[in-house]
Amino acid sequence: MRKPFAKKTLCAVAISAALVFSVSGLGEAQAQQAGSGSNASYTSYTTFSSENKVPQAKPKWSADLSLPSADGTRDLIAPIIVSGNVIYVNGGKLTARNVKTGKTVWTFGTKLKQGALQTDGRVIYAYGEKGMLYWVDSATGRNTRSYQLLDSKSKKVPQDILGISLSNGALYASYASGIVSISTSNGRENWRNETFYIPNAPYLINGTLLMDTYESGAITVGTAYAIDPKTGKTKWRLPGSHSALLKADGDKLYYADQWPDIDNPQTRIDVFSLSTGEKLQTITYMPVEQEGYPANSYVQSYFGNVLIDGQDLYLISQRQGVYRYNLNADPKVVKPAFIQDNGTLIAGPYHGKLFFTDERNMSLHVRKIVDQSYVTIEGVNNPISQLNLIDSGMYVGQTDGTVYAINVTTGKALFRYQTGARAYGTFQTVGDTLLVQAENKLYAFALPAELTKPLKAASQDSNYSKAQAKLTIDGVEKTFQPSMMTAANRMFVPFRFLTEAVGAKVTYDQATKQATVTYGDRVFTIADGAPYALVAGEQTALSAAPATINGSLYVPVKDIGNLLGISVVWNASTRTVEVKTKA
Template sequence: MGKGQNFKKLSCAICVALMLPLGEGGVTVQAEEAAVSTRNPYYQQVEAPVVQPAWSLPVAKAKVVDNVEPVTAVAENGKVFMLQPNGKLAALKAASGAKLWEYGSQLAQRMVYNNGAIYGMTTAGALYKVKEDNGSKVWSAALGYGAADSIKVTGGTVYVTQGQKMAAVDAATGKIKWRIAEDPNNYYFGSEALEAEGVVVRNYAVSGAITVSLLAVYDKTTGNKLWEASRQLAPLAIKDGVLYSERELFMLDDDPVNRKIQIAAFNLRTGALKGERTYSWTDKAATDGVYHGGGSYSSAFLNGNDLYIHQGQRLVLYDFRNYVSGAEPLKKWAQESYDQRIPLNLVHQDRIYYTDEHSHGLIAMKLANGQYARFDQGENNTVQAAIFGKGVYVGQSDGLLHAYDLISSKPVFTVRTGSPEFAPLLKTGGMLLIQSGGKLHGIKLPASLK
């Protein structure tokens, strides 16, 4: 018998031996079983065409200070105005990324666009104004607000806030009209300025036995405080000399079953209480005796004359113009998973919006039929999301950005940014601007999302 035949026989014998069970003295080799084995049945991979940016350029990385969202870019009129890593402001054509002009140095991450000009802050705390078309400086005003948290232009005035401080600057000349500062030991977390009917309104958190919201009203011309009211939230509306504000009921009326929203009506100039509205309901789901306030449990917002009130298991609608004590709501909707969602208090495309407490994803509810659509069903959690028109854009913690059609909820395209960091998304004309990982990407939008 040849060597080749002997080798074949030996090989077959080995194969048979490997397939047969071993007798005593043999060793059985088995894969180790996991002590715990689970999978996520809700995991989905978004299937959409991957598109490449039309252009990408370095942009200053957003630096969040004291939980205040920085602003490193704004987009208007087919242009992008961005803060470069070198601290200079640059204007670009949104379609091509071509640079139009540069301005300044050591500029802070705080700017807004208004009526043909960009208003921003320097790191030294000066407010500046430059022209949109050529970047030429119009004026600057030394405010000393090196950590300004908001800039807002209303009418002919620029309002700048930094914590408890607020300044009013003439938008045409740069002249400082007035500056005020509340006691930093008692006032915290001031809101941006709201100008209406000759006054300026801010909300603060004030400390005492507990921390509560405080509404403060100032004269627009002088900055003098006209009045303030504790336990009042930001204005729902200011109309015909009356300020409407929801009252904060925490530790005042903590009945978990018999719930209510109270809306006070104040004289805008004097703060005199003109009246109060009460909207009541029974929370039949509150069986544990624990009071849950605010958010989806009990909060209100206005959209025109439509007053929406989140009432735990349901969302309801009232006509704000025609208040009748004890009246039933005009409409009701079931609030799905309300204990896990934060309402965004706005209406867009006939939809109400929430964010999920866990995924931070965007969720929409159609007012026409109460149906919900989730835009957090991608591969990872949401970092940044925005809606422009009928386009929903979701930046994830894996660096992917998915674009969806708001009406159909279907994915349209995906962008691979390469970074889990996202700053606010921007849009001008037919371009989406993505800030991610120190890069600004220009994406040409399909006709369906323009």
């Protein structure tokens, strides 16, 4: 009878010893933590993973991809889409898969590089080791032509290709010594230009090749070269140090001046002639104080501090907001619009919206440009490493491996998927399929119908609403035709109706969207989207830019009276625009 008793006693002793050891260890850990001091730990309060209610998706199919080589670029090269197939380089092979099924359609080659592929729809252009370029039939994967890039002197030493581009029947390959142009129709060289050092592949702008690059000397500068696409001769080089091209408009090229000047916080936009390289203009911008937000002496952003969209130039002030200038307005005369936000701008403008991460880079939100209204994006809860806006969809890849598909209008997340990746290639859509390149995996997901719908062309109409208001001119009541509109706490009047109602003559240029008004000895011109009027050839600032709404041009009530030289007052108590043409 003693043996069982002894066994139980031994077990109890063992358990007691374990408890003593455990409690002793816990106390030691607490003592160590306390001894480290109160400033030796960090806790970030965030949501629990169980609180994420965004539905999980299942991929239609997935495929393995090769990661970039350790000695090359860290960029993930996006696949190309041709005739319902997704085509990419994996393990040195060019591979085509059916987008819908994921099945392999064909493969080609063994030693191809992961650089960007080019296509004209019928042929895929890829490059490999020892300077080889290949023409591959997009339907069959059959190699139809090849070319080897050799040194220009002995014609024996293969040159390593750095990148390729395609334009107007010519394939351009960059290599350490320069750029070569090859005819796509016969595979023969058109020309070489070896005046550059480690150039990028060029791109065509209005009949001229441009090539962006960095050059090292006393300092490293960003520059660009213009090249004649027929002869390969260099036409000009951009002086100083500049950003990548911000905007091309006819013969005008817009660049941000990046020459170091720590004592001058101004942002300078240089305008150059595409045909001659001559500097045509320098526009200087200085952020101004806005409603308690002091002007920053140091302006920076994800974009390198400046971006241009149409006729608007955006100057980003880190953690304060965005200054929006009209590109044609004199910044000394016309005050910029200020969009206040404490986050970091990472995307936009896109259909009248700007996209910001929060101060901790742990969430995403949207601001409408017209009224600065705020929309929270559902789901996003970790740093973003990739974001793409396509039609009605916004696709986000987080550094914790989560991918989100989001309705860009509502901010609602429709599905998510955990990839395990930290880096992503560009998200792409093909019909109702989303392609996700997550490091060494390619996934295909079925898209909800609402994300495949193209957004309507950016329209100002939805930003304005009808305002119930009366009109009196010299005490006589009239009816607005069309009605007044309101947006961002401003009242807008139909420009042509009101000016003609007081006896002014209006002519409208449909091509330039400019209206010229003659009223007595006053003559001025305004234009849709321009926050200024031209009076005797000089710019006069307006409180807000005129807008075309439902086919009619509208201007702020505040401005129309000043331009006409008459009294135009908004009486809020009676909701009446009171016009007095006589003193």
